Amino acid sequence: MPGTSPPSPLEPNRVVPLSTFLNLTFTGLVVGAIYGLFALGYTLVYGVLRLINFAHSEVFMWGSFAAVWMMTLLNARAGSGGPAAVLYLLLALLAAMAVSGAVALLVERVAYRRLREKKSPPLVALISAIGASFMLSEIMGLRDRIAGWLNLDGVLGDYVRPARENTQFVNPLPNATLLDVGGFQVRSTQLIVLVAALAMMIALEQFVRRSRLGRGVRAVSQDAEAAALMGVDQKRVVQLTFLLGGLMAGAAALLYLMHIGVTRYNVGFILGIKAFTAAVLGGIGNIRGALLGGLVLGLAENYGSQLFGSAWKDVVSFLLLVVVLLFRPTGLLGESLGKARA
């Protein structure tokens, strides 16, 4: 019976009103910007080391938990608003970026440095990173048990439980509707996420393009040997690359939480593959490509879930990854970090 029930987002609906289309486009861009920010970690590391940082997904996941814990620590209430809310969010952003950056440096130290010095084949480095990724994700998933061992369960109760279920993020900012034109809605959170993600990316791009350290990164990615001869400390550059990727993943984690609202110990896996897809789609190693790839992926995913039902959303993005790798493995903008200079 038509008209009796509102169109469920779970069911495919082929006749789409314009407002739905606009909503899909807008939320697609919001999610896509988060993917792009997350994808920077893959792109930067690939640009410098020519390796896929498989553990980057867990860097993101740890950042998301840092943000959640910061809110628990601050005892934030959902939608309380006011200047305190802005302060809380900034503190959560700092916590997420700090933890993600630290985890990224840890991954570099533990999973990559030795192999890089030995010049191991890429598959060995990938296996090493898979091992690191497993450990990071499972340690988070077993954090209640670990706290129990350390007899800290009573102290850390709110932080460690439930370890294997979704953990809710408390967003102190109210989610107001800023614009509502015939069903097309823009919510404040969405707008903040989109703007913040774009701002972070522009900041990073400028850093890599203009700063002395950024020049080192570009030099190593263009020609590692020549850079070493010119006095660029390769070890520092690699660390910096991981750190930058980690910081961006931490920011992406907070924005993701503001948009989606929950995280869990294995959230990184699927999101990581999507961010990697975004990186490859735009051209891995290319900073602007990561943004473009993220936006395209976000849109494709949203349109795809409208066409086939939202259960097929992940399938759409995986298929997109496969198709891109097959037909245009260098991505939309081509892969090169070295040529990031405009």
Next chain:
Amino acid sequence: MSTSTTSTTSPKPERRTLGERWADLPKPVKIVVWLAVALFFYALPLLNPPLLSTPESDFGSVMFTVASYALVALGLNIVLGYAGLLDLGYVGFYAIGAYTVGVFGSLHGSLPFWLLIVLAVCISTASGLLLGAPTLRVRGDYLAIVTLGFGEIIRLVALNSEWLNQSRGIQDIPRPPDITIGGEPVFEVPRLLWDGLTATVDLGNTSAFLEFGLLDGVPYYWLALSVIILVLLGDVLLQDSRVGRAWEATREDEEAAELNGVPTFRYKLLAFAMGAFIGGLSGALFAARQGAINPETFTVQLSMLFLAAVVVGGQGNRWGALVGAAVVAYLPERFREFADFRVVVFGLLLLLLANFRPQGLLPPRRARRAQRAGKRLAELEGTEEGARA
């Protein structure tokens, strides 16, 4: 005494490794030893030896799990160890094998069991060819991500497709048909019952040959072990053949192999298809033993555990793959209280192995030989340089 002294006074008294001594044994002796080893493994779940046996779950079922991991590891070893292709979505083929048996044996049909196995193997091999044909042209690390995506797509399709019963999965999957003589099993084998270190034969608790019940895991284990032996025979023949050498050449240096006239793409595709074949077979056996499957069985974690089995054991060595599979499947069952931590432990193991022993616990013989040759070459070069200086 005297014979041993004559043998040690042979022209070159060189210390020989166990492997070399084994290689020098006459063929009939080798065959007898192999038969004894095979017999031991067939009898293992009935011997039920203390310490080795699992106190909290049925040892026969655990042995079946170990055997099915071993079969998967053999298949993945062909893809990863021989041809050097990192396949992170191997669980996809396993799932295809299991779902084929489920769909055509229970959900949408009731084909006879052995036909189901053949069908499962055909479909998974075909899917391997379909996936491999376009993807094997991409770079090695990209291939890893594409296969990861493939494994996940298979799971998501099973989870979302109405036709595949979504998250409910498939129940009442047919078991292998019993082979009996006039309603009685062909023969029954009693087990040992241990009390401390003294064993008694428990005649009341027997395992029937070729009778596939719900409770007793031993007949399934025997079936899987027989399949493993067949696969091993094929594996030995294949690795020593032209195909095996082509894989090795492709793995070591694809461009050099191509220049020497090895059609590398075709051989990579063959390895992929062989891997899919064995993965599908193993998934089909798994489904037949479990009787019920659902998409949550076939997660990427399982894929990673398969990978861990091959990498831990030593890529490219079939015995290494078997040992690795036994480690990955058996240890969590034996030490149930630590089962939750197995992913952490395997993550750590992968990390440590990649960093300190990338060739695995049991490196393949060629790798050892190559190491020795490399060392000798370095020595030669060293002396040459010394002579020049």
